[in-house]
Amino acid sequence: MKYANTMARSSSKSDDPDGSIYLKRLRSPRRGGRSDWYCARLIAFRLLVFLSLALVGCSATAPLQESSRPSADASATDPLPSWNKTAAKKAIVDFVQRTTTTGSADFIPPAERIAVFDDDGTLWIEQPAYVQFVFALQRLQEMASQHPEWHREEPYRSALAGDTAHVFASNGEVNATKLIMATHAGMSTDQFAAQVHDWLATARDKRFNRTYPELVYQPMLEILSYLRANGFKTFIVSGGGVEFMRGFAGRVYGIPPEQVIGSSIQYQYRIIAGKPTLMRLPILENMDDGPGKPITIQRVIGRRPVIAFGNSDGDLQMLEWTTSAPGARLGVIIHHTDAVREYAYDRTSKVGRLDKALDAAPLNGWIVVDMKQDWNRIFPGN
Amino acid sequence: MKYANTMARSSSKSDDPDGSIYLKRLRSPRRGGRSDWYCARLIAFRLLVFLSLALVGCSATAPLQESSRPSADASATDPLPSWNKTAAKKAIVDFVQRTTTTGSADFIPPAERIAVFDDDGTLWIEQPAYVQFVFALQRLQEMASQHPEWHREEPYRSALAGDTAHVFASNGEVNATKLIMATHAGMSTDQFAAQVHDWLATARDKRFNRTYPELVYQPMLEILSYLRANGFKTFIVSGGGVEFMRGFAGRVYGIPPEQVIGSSIQYQYRIIAGKPTLMRLPILENMDDGPGKPITIQRVIGRRPVIAFGNSDGDLQMLEWTTSAPGARLGVIIHHTDAVREYAYDRTSKVGRLDKALDAAPLNGWIVVDMKQDWNRIFPGN
Numbered sequence: 001m002k003y004a005n006t007m008a009r010s011s012s013k014s015d016d017p018d019g020s021i022y023l024k025r026l027r028s029p030r031r032g033g034r035s036d037w038y039c040a041r042l043i044a045f046r047l048l049v050f051l052s053l054a055l056v057g058c059s060a061t062a063p064l065q066e067s068s069r070p071s072a073d074a075s076a077t078d079p080l081p082s083w084n085k086t087a088a089k090k091a092i093v094d095f096v097q098r099t100t101t102t103g104s105a106d107f108i109p110p111a112e113r114i115a116v117f118d119d120d121g122t123l124w125i126e127q128p129a130y131v132q133f134v135f136a137l138q139r140l141q142e143m144a145s146q147h148p149e150w151h152r153e154e155p156y157r158s159a160l161a162g163d164t165a166h167v168f169a170s171n172g173e174v175n176a177t178k179l180i181m182a183t184h185a186g187m188s189t190d191q192f193a194a195q196v197h198d199w200l201a202t203a204r205d206k207r208f209n210r211t212y213p214e215l216v217y218q219p220m221l222e223i224l225s226y227l228r229a230n231g232f233k234t235f236i237v238s239g240g241g242v243e244f245m246r247g248f249a250g251r252v253y254g255i256p257p258e259q260v261i262g263s264s265i266q267y268q269y270r271i272i273a274g275k276p277t278l279m280r281l282p283i284l285e286n287m288d289d290g291p292g293k294p295i296t297i298q299r300v301i302g303r304r305p306v307i308a309f310g311n312s313d314g315d316l317q318m319l320e321w322t323t324s325a326p327g328a329r330l331g332v333i334i335h336h337t338d339a340v341r342e343y344a345y346d347r348t349s350k351v352g353r354l355d356k357a358l359d360a361a362p363l364n365g366w367i368v369v370d371m372k373q374d375w376n377r378i379f380p381g382n
Numbered sequence: 383m384k385y386a387n388t389m390a391r392s393s394s395k396s397d398d399p400d401g402s403i404y405l406k407r408l409r410s411p412r413r414g415g416r417s418d419w420y421c422a423r424l425i426a427f428r429l430l431v432f433l434s435l436a437l438v439g440c441s442a443t444a445p446l447q448e449s450s451r452p453s454a455d456a457s458a459t460d461p462l463p464s465w466n467k468t469a470a471k472k473a474i475v476d477f478v479q480r481t482t483t484t485g486s487a488d489f490i491p492p493a494e495r496i497a498v499f500d501d502d503g504t505l506w507i508e509q510p511a512y513v514q515f516v517f518a519l520q521r522l523q524e525m526a527s528q529h530p531e532w533h534r535e536e537p538y539r540s541a542l543a544g545d546t547a548h549v550f551a552s553n554g555e556v557n558a559t560k561l562i563m564a565t566h567a568g569m570s571t572d573q574f575a576a577q578v579h580d581w582l583a584t585a586r587d588k589r590f591n592r593t594y595p596e597l598v599y600q601p602m603l604e605i606l607s608y609l610r611a612n613g614f615k616t617f618i619v620s621g622g623g624v625e626f627m628r629g630f631a632g633r634v635y636g637i638p639p640e641q642v643i644g645s646s647i648q649y650q651y652r653i654i655a656g657k658p659t660l661m662r663l664p665i666l667e668n669m670d671d672g673p674g675k676p677i678t679i680q681r682v683i684g685r686r687p688v689i690a691f692g693n694s695d696g697d698l699q700m701l702e703w704t705t706s707a708p709g710a711r712l713g714v715i716i717h718h719t720d721a722v723r724e725y726a727y728d729r730t731s732k733v734g735r736l737d738k739a740l741d742a743a744p745l746n747g748w749i750v751v752d753m754k755q756d757w758n759r760i761f762p763g764n
Contacts, residue, residue, distance in 0.1 A: 257683065
């Protein structure tokens with residue numbers, strides 16, 4: 001789900017009204033061991049999770065409040081004031097000092113200081129549903145008036161009526177895929193960027209009554225700045241759609257588009273009315289999750305990171321790939337432990353499940369950040 | 383050809399001894415209008431060109447010499463001393479000054495100063511054959527002793543014997559693909575990088591008696607440095623294999639791996655003897671040529687470049703995509719016009735054909751650099 005989308009649903013004269021291009025693709029194996037079918041299942045599963053949650057309502061709606069305030073001893077010069085003085089902070093600062101001090105045995109040349117970050121659940125909120133899922137369903141509602149056929153055709157009819165049970169009653173994965181493609185493909189890259197921009201500026205999370213770019217983690221913003229100040233180049237490597245994330249990564253995280261890596265759909269180069277245009281096709285290009293993360297890291301960055309931050313089992317291979325390389329390496333897992341200020345979830349969560357990676361952490365020397373204990377604030381400004 | 387590689391030919395127990403994975407892939411449409419079949423044809427065509435040239439010998443073997451020396455008036459502070467004071471140089475310098483001077487109507491903020499460069503024929507030599515083609519065929523010879531079956535099986539047998547006519551007599555494209563996969567896949571990314579590194583350090587071009595990294599264009603090295611000194615971020619966007627180019631782009635061009643974009647094969651993430659490994663599979667991931675260039679630019683860089691340098695029809699869409707965007711834009715074509723110091727070729731060449739893009743240049747305001755007239759030296763140090 002987190003990657004792609006709308007068929008040219010804006011025109012019922014679409015060349016592929018039934019999604020057969022995508023379905024054909026689903027059936028052809030690719031990516032050596034990770035088939036489209038696998039990706040589609042993963043996507044569909046995630047969408048299913050969201051829709052189910054939307055259907056049953058979210059019980060974790062505790063009011064926004066803080067369990068602790070910034071610690072009084074955070075000096076004005078502390079680059080990480082939202083981090084309590086616990087072992088996690090100490091280990092991170094120690095790593096940065098060891099690897100950036102000339103003459104240190106662990107010194108890493110500036111060019112090799114590559115740090116990668118998952119996005120959902122690591123840099124910003126992912127509960128009760130991935131933000132991009134919320135975008136997809138709201139887009140579906142917004143687009144419905146131009147698609148009278150959706151009120152007759154499944155799975156659009158049920159999705160618009162909120163009857164997600166029916167959407168997933170049979171052919172759930174195919175149906176989920178159709179909903180996704182209906183909202184993320186069929187337009188130019190410029191048009192999609194404008195839609196994302198507009199949505200991010202206005203859509204609000206119900207529990208926190210904030211726009212989503214305001215639901216980034218302040219301690220992680222500090223980590224990004226701190227690392228960049230020490231010569232690290234910061235990249236996002238996320239299952240989220242690359243163009244969706246680029247809609248806010250620059251102004252919110254300070255990460256330019258060329259350092260945002262994510263899932264993507266295929267593009268087609270066309271000259272439209274004399275103007276070169278890239279159209280977004282309803283065909284998955286790559287799913288940047290799990291073992292897909294080391295793969296895109298190698299393809300796009302071309303060298304192994306020295307630091308990786310993640311929060312779920314989807315980050316397991318990225319953490320392995322980063323920290324198993326020779327030399328000083330840092331792996332960090334953000335563990336959501338604060339139901340009062342944010343959410344508490346791990347091994348049994350359907351969104352952002354953290355199970356295998358939590359077991360792997362002590363074996364690999366990864367730091368597990370306890371949000372409740374290690375962070376004295378969660379979001380900017382509170 | 384310019385992208386991928388060896389099946390696990392080092393083991394006759396390969397899971398896919400007949401290349402059926404690749405062939406299956408060839409038959410499935412993808413990339414919205416650019417099928418693998420198209421890519422394979424392009425690749426095979428290029429390899430065919432090379433093999434044909436190798437077969438008939440290269441007649442353009444004029445001795446290395448210079449037709450002109452650096453102009454006497456090139457001052458010590460001139461950032462482009464290998465460029466003669468012609469209109470091309472003036473236009474490039476004028477563009478950089480206009481777009482980087484605060485207060486200029488054409489000023490471009492530093493973050494948006496993205497410059498993209500084709501590699502083969504733009505930054506380094508591509509005649510009489512793409513360098514990566516030479517690598518592939520030499521690797522085939524080197525690997526032959528470990529593959530006794532190649533002396534019995536086609537197309538390896540004919541290729542090793544230099545009988546390229548037989549290789550292409552029937553099923554030429556499939557045969558070419560097999561030769562390519564035999565040399566670029568079936569090993570880990572680290573192993574391939576080591577092979578490329580070793581080959582580039584020793585292999586020499588016959589005409590110039592230089593290693594290939596010594597056959598880069600000095601005037602283009604100056605352009606790269608000049609642009610970076612003016613805040614431009616320089617990227618390679620080439621049909622060449624991304625991992626092959628990374629083998630020299632850093633030390634020769636000053637372009638880090640994360641700014642090298644090229645054709646690629648698929649990777650598979652595996653834990654081998656407890657060690658995370660990325661294996662190179664004999665399956666094309668993307669062909670970064672022609673309309674593929676704007677596509678990878680959008681996917682990886684995420685914004686439109688303001689400067690593009692190319693030299694062949696494979697760069698046409700990249701130049702279009704770059705210069706049709708609003709604001710000041712610069713498109714440059716390197717025209718190979720110097721048979722004495724390098725090579726002279728354009729509309730009818732089978733390697734690096736420049737035909738449609740040459741016609742498009744005046745219509746789009748692209749600068750056409752005449753190597754013979756505009757450059758006072760070709761390679762570093764001569």
